[in-house]
Amino acid sequence: MKTRVVLNVAPLPENAFGSRTLTWWGTIAFMSLEGMGFALAAGAYLYLRVLQPSWPMNIPPPDLLPGTLVTILLLISAVPNYFLEHWARAYDIGKVRIGVVVMTLLGIAPLVVRAFEFPALRERWDTDAYGSITWFLLGLHTTHLLTDVGDTIVLAVLLVTRHGEVPKRFTDVSDNAAYWYFVVLSWLPIYFVLYWLPRIG
Amino acid sequence: MSAAAERLRDTDIGEPELEARLVDIWKTPRGFFGWLSSVDHQQIALRYIVTAFFFMALAGIGAVLMRLQLATPDAHVLGPDRYDQLFTMHGSTMMFLFAVPIMEAFAVYLVPLMIGTRNVAFPRLNAFGFWLYLFGGLFLWCCFFSNNGPDVGWFSYTPLSLTQYNVGHRADFWAQMITYTEVSGLAVAVEIIVTTFKMRAPGMSLERIPIFVWGSLVTAFMILFAMPSVMVASTMLILDREVNTHFFDVALGGDNILFQHLFWFFGHPEVYFIFIPATAFVSSIIPTFARRPMFGQAAVVLSLIATAFLSFGLWVHHMFVTGLPRLGESFFTASSMAIAVPSGIQIFCWIATLWSGRPVFRTPLLFVLGFIFNFVIGGLTGVMVASVPIDTQVHDTYFVVAHFHYVLIGGSVFPLIAAVYYWFPKVSGRMLSETLGRWNFWIAFVGFNVAFFPMHILGLEGMPRRIYTYSADMPWGPLNFLSTVGAVIFALSFLLLLWNMIRSGLHGEAAGPNPWDGDTLEWATPSPPPPQNFTRIPVVTGAAPVWENREALPVIAGMSAGKREILVSTLTEAEPDVRETSPEPSIWPLFAAIAVGVTFLWSIYTPWAIVYGAIPIAVTLTGWFWPKNTTEDES
Amino acid sequence: MKGFAAGFGCLAALTLPACSSVQSALAPEGDTARAILQLFLLFVVVCTAVFVVVMASLLVAIVRRRAAAVDPVLRPDPAEERRMAWIIGAGVAATVIILTIFTFASFLTNKSFAEPRPHGLTIKVTGHQWWWQVNYEAHDASQTFETANEIHIPVGQPVKLDFESPDVIHSFWVPNLAGKQDLIPGRYTTLTVKADKPGIFRGQCAEYCGIQHAHMAMYVVAQNQSDFERWRAQQLKSAEAPSNADLGHGQQVFQSSACAMCHTIGGTNAGGQVGPDLTHFGSRMTIAAGTARNSMGNLTGWIADPQRMKPYTRMPAVALTGPDLIAVSHYLESLK
Secondary structure, X not given: OOEEEEEEOOOOOOOOOHHHOHHHHHHHHHHHHHHHHHHHHHHHHHHHHHHOOOOOOOOOOOOHHHHHHXXXXXXXXXXXXHHHHHHXXXXXXXXHHHHHHHHHHHHHHHHHHHHHHHHHOOOOOOOOHHHHHHHHHHHHHHHHHHHXXXXXXXXXXXXXXOOOXXXXXXXXXXXXXXXXXXXXXXXXXXXXXXXXXXXXX | OOHHHHOOEOOOOOHHXXXXXXXXXXXXXXXXXXXXXXXXXXXXXXXXXXXXXXHHHXXXXXXXXXXXXXOOOOOOOOOHHHHHHXXXXXXXXXXXXXXXXXXXXXXXXXXXXXXXXXXXXXXXXXXXXXXXXXXXXXHXXXXXXXXXXXXXXXXXXXOOOOHHHOOOOHHHHHHHHHXXXXXXXXXXXXXXXXXXXXXXXXXXXXXXXXXXXXXXHHHHHHHHHHHHHHHHXXXXXHHHHHOOOOOOOHHXXXXXXXXXXXXXXXXXXXXXXXXXXXXXXXXXXXXXXXXXXXXXXXXXXXXXXXXXXXXXXXXXXXXXXXXXXXXXXXXXXXXXXXXXXXHHHHHHHHHHHHHHOOOOOOHHHHHHHHHHHHHHHHHHHHHHHHXXXXXXXXXXXXXXXXXXXXXXXHHHHHHHHHHHHHHHHHHHOEOOOHHHHHHHHHHHHXXXXXXXXXXXXXXXXXXXXXXXXXXXXXXXXXXXXXXXXXXXXXXXXXXXXXXXXXXXXXXXXXXXOOOOOOOOHXXXXXXXXXXXXXXXXXXXXXXXXXXXXXXXXXXXXXXXXXXXXXXXXXXXOOOEEEEEEOOOOOOHHHHHHHXXXXXXXXXXXXXXXXXXXXXXXXXXXXXXXXXXXXHHHHO | OHHHHHHHHHHHHXXXXXXXXXOOOOOOOEHHHHHHHHHHHHHHHHHHHHHHHHHHHHHXXXXXXXXXXXXXXXXXXXXXXXXXXXXXXXXXXXXXXXXXXXXXXXXXXXXXXHOOOOOOEEEEEEEEOOEEEEEEOXXXXXXXXXXXXXXXXXXXXXXXXXXXXXXXXXXXXXXXXXXXXXXXXXXXXXXXXXXXXXXXXEEEOOOOOOOOHHHOEEEEEEEOHHHHHHHHHHHHOOOOOOOXXXXXXXXXXXXXXXXXXXXXXXXXXXXXXXXXXXXXXXXXXXXXXXXXXXXXXXXXXXXXXXXXXXXXXXXXXXXXXXXXXXXXXXHHHHOX
């Protein structure tokens, strides 16, 4: 087909942040589907609970300490995450390098405590349906935590190589920070369901 | 690629050189390794389509075998074990390995072309999704051919699918196949959404988005929110079977209805993953052959969106006889009936478009007309089964088998074949034979109706589903025989289609860019489209860009002529916003798919596979995202 | 109108040869099935009318007109667009009205029989892979009894069926009498049926439950009150004592071989709980959950090689000599 030029896009930038990029939207899409998975798992938890006369079935509710500690650590981590995002948008390589290392440590810390959360459920996954669904919920979130920490570590390494200072890397940091918010926020309802619902219901 | 070459713009060089350079930049490298590392949406889509048709053929042969077994009472064509594996494989393959992937694949092929861009948003994810789908499907069929195919029905209800009620790992194979295909399906859904949101040609505001693209977008959203449900269900099933969890173990607090809820929360929207793209095909084909824009385009788009939302509120109608509270069930009757309204609106708009247009009868339109006939029947029986009392009689009988085949074949495969006839010229550059097309249509139409209409009566006469045989004392013989005859005829129509495709692919009439005079952007580019799709990205000023710009298509300049570049635009108004680099071919998606695929397979035999497999998965994913010395990451 | 009736008649004629009343939802013999069929016929009539109207408009849409246009009409005539919009609006309104009527009609029909009704008899039906265990309940334990695969009910009274399943999901379906109800492990479901007049109604499991799902049928026999009482009284008795040496030998073979490990015959040493109760086996119409008629030939064939009639059935082949096999079969047939 014959064509005629009506617009020149050369002046447009080649890098951007947030909703102006494809990866941000991809990240949101993944958050949506994973969030849906969490919601369904929580739904299954509530469903099984409604069927039982007592819940947990045969044991006291989970020990609060590890889970609450994880929650606190995650909430605290939101603060440097915020600053990291800010620095990334400013293309400040020095601060971004530090920030990513901090986030790596703040990601590993809850993972370490998480290891203690599983036994705090007081029951194995194969004891009964309560054990199964609590391990399932906790396991789902742990997978997200693990993969995001993995992502962050890879980014941290990249940032100290020669690939570190290109504009796209800053967008990657920004997207990774957005995903970290999801890891933190998605934990809160799960924390509530696992630790507080059995105590108040 | 030297830095200077990378900075080259399309304003710096002339048209012929621009075209040659873009082909060179966007093409997939030659050779086997190049083929494996392709990230070209056209190639990947075609691979999906060919693979899906291959699986359809396998499942179709399975269907013919089952029909042969049922043609007469107490037949010995198949024993119960093979039969049970076959109906499970038939349903699972048709739903997970054929229908959903092929609809997604058409979107992967057509959406970038229709919205005027060069590739999907995440080309490597696209490649990864294909390999995973291929591995999952091949894996499942290898199990079947080694007499280890799942035999628990395509929806694999518990407790039948728990360890104590079936042999070996058959149900695990089913559950893992779900995992493969769901990851693949979700990957495509994410791509379609982001591509459609952010990569539209300048000027393609919401009301100018083609109906097909709307349909693909709506379907992708449904997939995003429904597929996690079947992932949860199949994962819980595998966990119950392999590591002794008790999600479905009644003795220890589990519940079997939980599985049904999780499965059907996905399962009902799933049929709309298949049906909505089919209606999107129809909405693309009718305007072209009616020679006018779609009547009530906005209403049609809103109907698609309404259908998508409503489809999440129907799932309990698959569970009407499980003893759920009556009032709750009645709600689902109302919602299941309500979804007929947006479908009805679409049908009325299609008829209105034809009524006020000047129809040109070619094979695509014939299949669309056949679709309307078949789908109205299927939709009306759908309204019948939506009624709880009626469903208590016809649930799990051949009446329901008739219903869903009318909506899935009549309502989705007929439009799919129409789409094949419609877009084959674009994909291959050649026209399919019109004469063979008409024979194809009539044989398919007659065969399909003869095969499936009698099943309504069989169901009402007491024939349940999923029985490998029946006694001569029952009166079901004659109608079953008739149905088998129809099935064979219907199967033959596919051979005719295949023959048409081969013959026309080799010797067909040259198609040119727009043989049907369609109005959407895919017809503004050569047939087959070059690897970059468009040498210059179009600018859209209306809903029918080709019809409205006969003399010359408005396009943009200023894109790179030295590297893979796509234009990102704003969400609603599609104003040009950012020039992003698009990923180059890469072998890492294949490696990652192998790592993930092997882990899934291995995890059937030991849960530690997840731990061990995490290492190669992490390595391949890191390799995937690690920047190369290529321009995409260095801009 | 005449044409329509003729068309309907033709359709009926085409389907009638295939129409029979066995296990058919189209031949109701119970109040629930009748109510459902009436609702269904309402749907069929209305849906057929809708189908005809839609197809007619499609047909007219494609055959009416017109000179072929080469160029597409980019801006269709606004007046015609408006007219079509009104017609479609009317169509949508009609659709909504029809669907609302359907929804209410369904709700009312459902309500009429889904509520717990006063009933006389309660029967517990337990689904197994691949047979039906039937326990007649009563307040007085001496009035309870067990049988398998064949349920007798008195005519004209609602009978409550309580369902259980210890293994997988089954579904109880006797279309002549009522819609189906699933038997779900861990849950209790129920169905009330009422037969209008005496008859024999075949039913079949309607939820895929494994490899012999196809051969899991049952019969519901509706009898007038006196016949039912006679049947019930007979079922309450222990098994008939053998009246001659051959039958005595048969009983002895039964008790001393593997048979007694799975089957119960009331009043004898055979007390197995795995397979169906055989106390009044001779009074049943079929064997192997409706798979074959209850005759000497079929019975001996079944006992000698169950896998032949019902591959993968749980019943093992019990090795018996020819004479022993005949004796056992005679004995079982004598258990009226």
